[in-house]
Amino acid sequence: MTIDAGYLLQLTLNGLALGLLYALIAVGLSLIFGVMEIINFAHGELLMLGAFAMTFALPVVGLLYWPALAAAILVAMLAGLLIYEILLARLRPDEFERSILITLGLSIVLIHTVQYFFTATPRMVDTQYGFSGIAIGSIRLTWTRVIGAAAAVVAFAGLYLTLRFTQFGRAMRAIAQNREAALMVGIRPRVVARNAMILATGLCGLAGAALAPIQLVTPYMGQFLIFKAFALVIIGGLGNIPGAVAAAVALGFVESWIGGFFSAAWQEGAVFVLMIAVLMLRPDGLFKRGGMRVG
Amino acid sequence: MKLAAALVAALVLAALPFITSSNYIIGVGISALVFTVAAAALNLVYGFAGLLSFAQLGFWGIGGYAAALTVVTFGGSFWQGVLWAALLNGAIALLVGYPMLRTNRHAFVISTLTFALLVTLVARDWVSLTRGPLGIPNLPPPHALGRRFDTPAKFYWLVWVFAVTTVAFLYALCSSRIGRTLVAIKQNEPLVRAQGIAPMPYKLTAFALSAAITGAAGGVYCFHLRIIDPTFLDFYYMQTFLIIVIIGGSGSFWGVIAAGIALSALPEVLRFSEDLRMIIYGVILVVAMFVMPAGVAGWLRERKLAAVREALR
Numbered sequence: 001m002t003i004d005a006g007y008l009l010q011l012t013l014n015g016l017a018l019g020l021l022y023a024l025i026a027v028g029l030s031l032i033f034g035v036m037e038i039i040n041f042a043h044g045e046l047l048m049l050g051a052f053a054m055t056f057a058l059p060v061v062g063l064l065y066w067p068a069l070a071a072a073i074l075v076a077m078l079a080g081l082l083i084y085e086i087l088l089a090r091l092r093p094d095e096f097e098r099s100i101l102i103t104l105g106l107s108i109v110l111i112h113t114v115q116y117f118f119t120a121t122p123r124m125v126d127t128q129y130g131f132s133g134i135a136i137g138s139i140r141l142t143w144t145r146v147i148g149a150a151a152a153v154v155a156f157a158g159l160y161l162t163l164r165f166t167q168f169g170r171a172m173r174a175i176a177q178n179r180e181a182a183l184m185v186g187i188r189p190r191v192v193a194r195n196a197m198i199l200a201t202g203l204c205g206l207a208g209a210a211l212a213p214i215q216l217v218t219p220y221m222g223q224f225l226i227f228k229a230f231a232l233v234i235i236g237g238l239g240n241i242p243g244a245v246a247a248a249v250a251l252g253f254v255e256s257w258i259g260g261f262f263s264a265a266w267q268e269g270a271v272f273v274l275m276i277a278v279l280m281l282r283p284d285g286l287f288k289r290g291g292m293r294v295g
Numbered sequence: 296m297k298l299a300a301a302l303v304a305a306l307v308l309a310a311l312p313f314i315t316s317s318n319y320i321i322g323v324g325i326s327a328l329v330f331t332v333a334a335a336a337l338n339l340v341y342g343f344a345g346l347l348s349f350a351q352l353g354f355w356g357i358g359g360y361a362a363a364l365t366v367v368t369f370g371g372s373f374w375q376g377v378l379w380a381a382l383l384n385g386a387i388a389l390l391v392g393y394p395m396l397r398t399n400r401h402a403f404v405i406s407t408l409t410f411a412l413l414v415t416l417v418a419r420d421w422v423s424l425t426r427g428p429l430g431i432p433n434l435p436p437p438h439a440l441g442r443r444f445d446t447p448a449k450f451y452w453l454v455w456v457f458a459v460t461t462v463a464f465l466y467a468l469c470s471s472r473i474g475r476t477l478v479a480i481k482q483n484e485p486l487v488r489a490q491g492i493a494p495m496p497y498k499l500t501a502f503a504l505s506a507a508i509t510g511a512a513g514g515v516y517c518f519h520l521r522i523i524d525p526t527f528l529d530f531y532y533m534q535t536f537l538i539i540v541i542i543g544g545s546g547s548f549w550g551v552i553a554a555g556i557a558l559s560a561l562p563e564v565l566r567f568s569e570d571l572r573m574i575i576y577g578v579i580l581v582v583a584m585f586v587m588p589a590g591v592a593g594w595l596r597e598r599k600l601a602a603v604r605e606a607l608r
Contacts, residue, residue, distance in 0.1 A: 033401070037401075039401065039404065039405065087581070090585070095588075096400065096401060096404075097347050097404075098584050098588055100347065100404060101537070101541065101580060101584050102580075102581055102584045102585075104534075104537075104580065105577045105578070105579075105580030105581035105584065106577065106581060107577075108534065108573055108574070108576060108577030108580070109574055109577035109578060109581070111573075112571075112573040112574045112577065113574055116571065116574065223530075224412075227408065227409055227412040230405040230408060230409060231405070231406075231409045233405065234398075234402050234405050234406060234409075238399075238401055238402060263420070268416045268420065269413060269416060269417070271409070272409050272410065272412070272413040275406060275409060276391065276394055276406075279394045279395065279397070279398055279402070279406060280394045283394075283397045283398045283399075283402070284398070284399070284402075285402070
């Protein structure tokens with residue numbers, strides 16, 4: 001088999017775009033875990049809400065991409081705030097299993113409520129960019145993919161600056177690193193947890209909105225992505241944000257390369273094989289816990 | 296006392312085909328018995344050993360496919376199919392359970408979940424073995440001693456024997472020293488280590504046994520459905536097992552068995568709408584976690600303790 005350099009580069013770029021979107025989801029999960037020690041099962045459904053918000057917002061604003069994207073992010077953030085205030089704020093620390101089961105119930109309710117009102121029929125999303133894109137030689141990338149990846153990079157830069165330089169972000173890192181010490185210097189865990197939840201769901205809404213023009217929008221779209229995001233968070237080390245990003249981008253490459261040369265079944269299985277291999281070698285993931293230390 | 300009640304309940308359940316001739320009700324009875332077995336197996340890992348395992352769904356599916364393929368593709372009998380389902384699952388559980396159990400409890404939950412998803416993908420994509428989304432229809436009814444278990448009533452008795460045997464086995468296991476050690480590991484692992492007991496073999500044994508039993512239950516259930524396809528790995532089954540364990544009270548052996556029998560009627564009552572049914576299931580899960588985190592059994596235990604305290608005052 002001869003490997004065409006152009007084809008390989010195309011696969012790599014596709015993988016990068018895919019990996020950055022995975023990273024948006026995994027980072028949110030990692031952030032919530034770092035601050036609250038909760039694994040949010042309904043995270044994929046927040047992504048689905050973002051994508052659905054995009055499908056409804058786009059026709060309203062005349063297929064303009066950016067305002068619709070902003071609307072989708074706001075919808076996801078609002079959902080995150082409500083979920084935190086109604087359900088998660090009432091959990092005591094160290095109720096890990098209970099948090100999983102509550103968010104699992106929430107995820108079931110969200111999926112089937114959306115399906116009940118909007119049916120399971122897949123929706124196509126059209127934007128002002130349509131299917132046009134940029135072409136460099138034999139390599140072609142659609143604008144929606146390029147913008148999705150760029151938006152993800154901008155979001156990560158924003159997240160980094162927030163966590164590194166704002167009081168809001170420092171408080172989050174403090175809680176993740178040492179809960180007791182953070183309490184002692186007067187950081188309110190409830191407020192910090194709420195902020196983390198809103199920030200994480202905003203990233204998730206962005207991922208959903210960016211994915212909407214790339215793939216079909218269905219009530220179940222979050223489910224398959226969330227499984228991957230879970231595995232990524234484990235590979236990267238639970239609660240470790242840079243670890244989650246690195247694992248996500250790496251998975252994007254691996255999936256894209258495998259998908260280019262082997263059957264789709266291998267592509268989907270790659271994440272699990274990677275996870276088991278990593279767990280065998282390093283039970284705590286590739287990067288250590290407590291790695292909220294972004295700088 | 297509890298044992299006597301369980302015995303009476305089992306005998307009443309055995310008489311179900313005499314009480315009704317409705318194939319629909321007998322079908323619900325079959326589901327109830329199989330789900331109860333699967334929930335009791337989940338209770339062994341989650342309720343007793345404290346390991347929230349979503350891999351049960353994968354084992355359920357592997358068991359179903361192993362049993363169906365043994366009969367259809369490899370020409371074995373139903374009994375061999377169920378046996379293979381159990382053995383194969385036990386072996387897989389030992390293989391994947393070891394790396395998974397070495398991690399902390401957070402990573403364990405997620406990795407078991409990913410395992411369940413992988414099984415779904417394999418069932419869908421390994422078309423040459425599993426026949427992909429089309430599935431394997433027309434599974435033949437089992438037969439033994441020259442009899443064919445081809446009517447719902449006959450199949451019900453077969454399932455009854457299976458359920459009573461596995462529940463009895465699980466009861467013996469859970470009330471033995473192994474069961475007590477598992478509870479001790481769940482409550483205080485460092486203390487167990489300090490007593491000179493290595494937790495890993497216990498956890499791995501519980502995980503593998505529960506996988507084998509779940510697999511056998513899946514194998515039996517697909518012969519009730521008469522078809523197996525990737526929807527056999529629908530997350531709905533995992534939710535059903537979990538809700539039974541949680542409502543019954545995880546860690547309470549008879550609580551989970553009672554909840555299994557009682558709750559299996561629920562999805563049938565709610566069958567008027569597929570979507571609404573799932574919404575109601577989700578709401579029940581969330582509400583139960585807030586109102587009765589320890590399930591009905593835990594709630595009753597608390598009432599009893601409160602009564603004792605009141606009497607002693």
